[in-house]
Amino acid sequence: MSHHPLTRRALLARSAYGLGAAALGSLLSPTLTAASPSSLGIPHHPAKAKRVICLFQSGGPSHLDLFDPKPELDKRFDQDLPDSVRKGQRITGMVAGQARLALQPSRYKFSQHGQSGLWLSELLPNLGTVADDLCVVRSLHTEAINHDPAITLFQTGHQLPGRPSMGAWLDYGLGSANADLPSFVVMTSVPSKGAPDQGLLARLWGSGFLPGRHQGVALRGGADPVLYLGDPPGITREHRRGMLDDLVALNTQERERSNDSEIDTRIAQHEMAFRMQTSVPELVDLSNEPQSTWDLYGEEAKKPGTFARHCLLARRLAERDVRFIQLYHRGWDHHGGLQDRMPVGCKDVDQPTAALIKDLKSRGLLDDTLVIFGGEFGRTCYAQGGANREKYGRDHHGRAFSIALAGGGIKGGTTYGATDDFGFNIAENPVHIHDLQATFMHLLGIDHERLTFRHQGRQFRLTDVHGKVVEGLLRG
C-alpha cells in the first residue's frame, strides 16, 4: 500500500466500469439466499440505534470489584458462604476441591459519580466522568460457568458452537450502510502487562449457518489491516488497476460466453475489494487526528494493537457507518492475583472507554450508537483459595453479574436490577443474556422473534426461543 500516485476518484474513473458506490451497493446483494432488510420486513419498528460498539472484556471481570459494591462482604470477611445463599448453585472444578467457600470483600473503594450518583469502583475513575451516560445492569445472568460456553452464549445466543454471531445476525438483518467497508469489524487486544489467559474463537465473529459473507472482518495491527489487503510488493496501484481492468475485460467476455450473471457480482466484488484497499488504509491512518484526540484517548492509543487504539478506530468506524464494531480485550480471568491484574486491565480500558463515549457524544454519534462494556460472566463473592484482605482471586460466577451500557436509546445515569447482599443471587429485575440481546435488537429496530433464518428444518434466531426486551433499560 505504499503507492498512492493516483487519487481514488481518478482510479475509479479509469476503471473499465467506473461504477459508482451506489450502483455497486446493490450488486453486493447476496447471491444464494436472497435476503435484504426490506424482504425481511426490517425495520420492524423505528430504530433508536444505527450501530453497535461492543467492548467485550473477555475472561469475566469481577462485578464485585467494579460495578456492584457489597459492604456486607466486608463485615463477613472469611466467613463461609451460607448454604441459604448458594442454593445448590453448581460451582466449577476450579474450586470444587476447596474445603470452604470463604467470603471475599473487594479491596477497592466505591464512590458515587455524576448527577445520577452511579456507583463505581476506584479502578474506573474515567468512567465516572461519563456516569450520567451509563446504564449499569447489575442483574445480568447466564447459565454458563465456563469461558467457552459463556462467551459463545453472549455472542451467538447459544452455549454450543454453530450459531451465527450477533454481528452476523445484524449484517444479515440490516445490511451494510457503507459500500466501501465491511459492515462487521472485529479487533482484539491483550493486557499491557501480564497474561491474556483464555483464547478467543473465530466463531465469536463467525456467520454460523448464515452465509459466510456475514462474518466479521478482523481489523489488525501491522501492514495489512485486513488480511491480504495490500497489493504484493512490487505491484503499483496503477498496475493493479490495470490488471483489474484486464480481469474485468476477460470476465465480461466470459459473461457473454456463459450467460452466467454471477460473473457480474464477481466483477463488482473485485471493485469493492479495490475500494477497500483505499478505504481501509484511510480508516486506520490516524496522522490527521489532532492532539485533542490523543489527550482524550491517551498515549496508549498511539500504539497499534492496544485497546485504546481500537477505541479510537471504533469511533472512526462509527463515523463511517460500520454496523457492528466488536472489540475484545483479554486478561480478565482473575482466579488469583486479582490485586495485581485488575488494576492493569482497568488502566488499559477505563480511559479509552470513557474517551470513546465522550468522543461519540461530541460528534453527535452517541445517540444512535449503542455501546456495550462487559464480559461473559462475573466472579464469585468467595475467594478461590483462601480469603485475604489484600491478595485474592475469584472464580467464575454467572448467576449474577454486571454490564455497562451507553448511547443508542439506553437510559443513561441508571442502575438497573440488584443483587443480594453477597452479590451472589439476583434480588430484583433479572436480565438474562437473551433479554439483553432482545433489547439490543429492539434498539436497532428489530423484533428479535422475527429476525429468523431457516436451517436444518428449523427457524433459528439470535435469542433461540427466549428473550424479552427489557423496557427498564430504554430511554423514554
Next chain:
Amino acid sequence: MHATFRLTLVLLVAGGCRLMAASEPALDFNRQVRPILAEHCFHCHGQDPKERKGKLRLDEPTSALAVRDGHAAIVPGKPLASELIKRLRTSDLDDLMPPPDAKRPLTPEQITVLERWVAEGARYDRHWSFVPPATPVIPQAGADWARSPVDRFIAARLTSAKLMPTSEAAPHTWLRRVSLDLIGLPPEPAVVDAFTADVTKRGEAAYGAAVDRLLASPHYGERQAEEWLDIARYADTHGFNNDSARSMWRWRDWVIEALNADMPYDRFLTTQLAGDLLPNATLDDHIATGFSRNHVINSEGGIIDEEYRVEYVADRVRTLGLAFMGLTLECARCHDHKYDPVSQKDYYQLFAAFNQVDEHGEDGRVANARPLMRAPTTAQQRQLAGLIAGIASADQALTTSMQAHAGEPWAALNDLGLGDGDLLNKPALHLIVGADGPANAARPDAKPFTSSVTLADDAALGAVFIPPATGAELTKDAIDLAKPWSFITVIRWNGGAGTLLSSINWTTNRAAASYGAGNEILVRVDGRIEVRRSQMWPTYAAQVVAEQPLTAGAWQHLTVTSDGGRNAAGVRIFIDGREVASDLLADDISGSPGGTARLGARQGADPHPFNGRLADLRLLQRVLDPVAVQTVGDAALARLVRQAPDARLLPWARMTVARQRDPAVASAWAQREAQHQALLALQRSLPTTMVMSEMTEPRPTHVLLRGAYDAPGDVVTVDVPIALGVAWPSGAPRNRLGLARWLTDPAHPLTARVAVNRVWQRLFGIGLVRTAEDFGLQGEFPSHPELLDHLARRLIAGGWRMKSLIKELVLSVTYRQSSRREAAAISADPEDRLLAGSPRLRLPAEVLRDQALAISGLLRHRVGGPSVFPYQPDELYKTVVVDAPYPGTEWVPSTGDDRFRRSLYTFWKRTVPHPVMTAFDVPDRESCTARRARTNTPLQSLVLLNEPGFVEAARALGTRLLRTEGDDRSRLTLGFRLVTARAPTTRELAVLETSLARGRASFIAESAKRYLAVGTLPADASLAPVELAAWSAIGSLLLNLDATISRD
C-alpha cells in the same frame, strides 16, 4: 404415492402453492399441504404432547378428524364444516388460528390450499422419505436424446416444463469439469489434446475410458473425501478455547483409502460406526471408528465433566442423523421432535448406543483424548511386521547357535565378573539395612522413611523390603518424581494386583483440579506392570501397561524409567534387564507431576497393597538407558542365579556365558537385540488416533429431561425410531453394530437416498433434495423424487458401490450438457434445478488452491500423512489463541514439499481455520455440515490476488510459460489453456497481450525483484526479472479469471 408426485413446473419454481384450475390433479399432501401445517400448526398441534394445545393433533388424521363437542377440526370434503378452516378464516381474534401472538400467520393462498385439500377429502399421506424407495418406472420422455435412465427422469421434468436440454459441452469442457469433480485437479493441455483426439477416433468409448482413468486415480479419494470431512467434522484440533492439537489424520487417511478402494457404502458406514465391534476387527476397522470421535472436546479447567461427556454423545447422535439419515435427530433431545416422528425416548435409545465409551468430558488438553490407540501407517505396519519377523528369525539363529552350548555348565558365570560398574552410582535412594533399621546408603544421615519399616538383610539380594499393608512413605526429599527418574529393584511378586510405588493421594475430592496427581507403578492382577503419570486423573494422564507380565513367585529384575517429560513414550519398563513393549492407554499430560513417593501401597486404605518383596531397591534421579539397564539387570540376575539356581534363569545364564565365549552367539544375540530395540523405538513413535470402544460394564442411559446432563429420567436401552418402519434386525446385537445393520437394511427408507443425494450434490451443485442434511418434514421436497428413488435402488442393487454410480452419472447427457443456458430457460428455472444445462459453479476452497498449485507445477502429490502448515500470516494466532504452550497454539510453517500439498492436508485449527479456506466458505468443522455455501465476496478477490501462496503460484505459472518454447501469443494461449482447458478467442488473446505489455511497462528491475521474492521458493535467476515479473502478473491474472475459479 408416485402418481401424486407429478406436478407442474409452475408449482415447483414458485416454491409455493398457487391455486390450480379445477382440472388440475388433486393436491399432494406431502408437497403442498404438510409444509403449511408443519410451519404454522404443528408447533402446538403436532406430536409433542408437552406443547400440544386443546388435545388436538393435526399431524395425523385420527385426532384431526375426531369429533369433539360436536365439532371436528377436519370434516373431509366439507371445508365449511371444518373447524380448522373456520378458525383460519374467522375475524374474531380470540378464535383466530394461529393465535396472533404466535406470529405465524398464513397467507391467503395458504388458507385456500388447506381449504381445497379439505374439499378434496383431506387425504393424509406418509411423509415421502419415510416410505422405502420404490423401483420407479423409467419414463418414456427424452427418447430422442437420453443416453441413460437418469436422462429419462430428467427429460420427464424438462418435457413437462416445455424445456429442452442444451447442447453437449465440448469434449475439453467436459473433461475439465469431470476432472475437477472427480479428482479435484484440472487436466493438463496434453491430456486434453489426447482426449480430444481419442474422441475423434473412438467417440463414446473415449469418454468411458477417461472416467475410468479418473476413478482409478489416487486423487479421487482425496477429492471425494473433502465432503466427508465436513460431515464428520474432522479437524486437527480439539476445539473450544484451548483448541490444542489432536491426531486424527490416520482416520482421514482411512477415508481416502476407503474411497479409492471403492469400499461399498454400507461397509463404509458400518466400519465407521462400529468397526471395533466387527468380528475379527482389524486395525483399520478400529481406526475408522474415529468418525464418532471427531467431535470437539473441551479441556477448559473446571468444567463439569458429565456436562461435556453428554455433549459428545449428543454430537454423535446428531451426526448420525445428519450424515446417514438426513434427520435432525437433535431436535428430539429436549422434547419430542416437533416435526419428524422421533420421540425423545427414540433419541435416547439411539444415544444409548454411543454412550458406552470410557471417556471424559474434560480431556485432550495436550494430545488425544481417551480412548485412543496406536495406529501405524501401512508403511509402519510393514516395518513392524518386518521387525517382528526379523526378531523371530534372529531368535531362530540364536537357538541354533546355542545348540553347541546346551550342556555347558553355567557356573562359568562366576568368571565373567558381571557387575554394575558405576552405573548405579549416586542414587537418590539405596535402601540398606542400617545399624538401627532401614537406611539410605545415599544419605546415611537421613532416615529414608517417615515411619518405622523393617528390612531383612539378604547376602545375595541386598536389603529385602517386605512392604507393610499400609505401605511406607519415603521422606519428602528422597526423590523428585517430576524430574527424570529410574526405579530399580529385584522383585518377587506373589500374585494379585498391587502398588509398588505411588505418589498420588487418592483421598482428595474427585472434583478438584489436582485429583489423582502424581506417579504410580502398579502390578496388575495379571502380573503386567502399569505406570501412571497424572496431573488430574484420569483426564490428564500418561498411562502405559507392559505387554509381558511378571512371573509369580520368581525373583526378577525390574526397572522403570521416566524422562520426566510430558509424553507416555518417556516411560519405559524393563524386566530382567530387557525392555518390554507396552500398550498406550492415555497420553495427555501438560506438565510433569511429582509428589511424595510411597512404597508398597497407596496413601489411605489401599485394597491392593503389594503382595511380595522388593530387594536392593534403588531410585536414581536420572534415566538409565537400555544398555545400562541390561548391564545392571545381568549383574542382579547373576547374583540371583548363584544364590538359588532357579530353573527360570538357567537358559539366561547359559546364554550369558555363551555370549562371552562364542562370537557366533554374541553376534546372533546382538542382532536380535538391535531388532528388538528398533521395534520398541518404532512402537513408541507410532501415531495415535482416537477410537470408539465399549466399556466392559455398560453405562445405563437415561432419558435426560430437557436434555440436561443432570436431570436423568427413565432408563432406556438401544433401539431405533419405530416410525421409520424398519425393525431392529433380528439377532443383531443391541449396540452400534446392530444400529449399522439397521441403517444398511435395504428396506431402510433414508440411508441410500441420503447417500445418492450427496453424490448428486457433488456433481450438480444442488442435491435432488436441496436440504441434504434434512429429509424430514421440514426438509425440501425432492426436485425429482422418482430419480432419487431410482438412484437409491441402483446403489443398493449395485452392492452399494459408488464408483460405478458416479461413472453412470458423469457419462449421462444431463451431466455432459453445456453450462450455457439461454434467457428463457434461466427465467423459467433460475436455479437450474431441472437441469436444462449443466450448472456453472465456483470451485470449492480446496480445489481452488490445489488447481493453482497444479497449474503452476508446484503441487506435491503425496497422498496422506500428518497435516501440513502452508503459508499463513504470522500474526494470525496472536491476540487470539489461548495463552499456554499447548500443541496447536503456534503455526510453524512447513518447509519442503509440505508447503505445496493438497489443501485437505492443511492443518485445521477449529477456532482459527486457515483464512484462505474460510474466505471460500469452508465450514468451521465444529459440527457436522452436509453442504457448503457458495458466496462471492470482496475478500475472495483480495485472497486470490494478494495471498502469498497464490502470488507464488502465479510466479511459478509465469515461469512455466516463459520457459516454454514459443512467442508471446503461443505462451499466452498455453496459459489460457492451462487454466480453462480451452483456447482463448482472438478477443481474449488481445486482452492478454495488452496485459502483458502493461506488466512489461509497469515493472522496473527493483519492483520486479520484490514481486518475484514473494513466497519461499527462489525465482528462476536465469530469466530477466522484469520479463519474468510481467509473466507472473499474467499468471496472477489467469488464476483469477472467473472461468478459472469456476467449473462450467
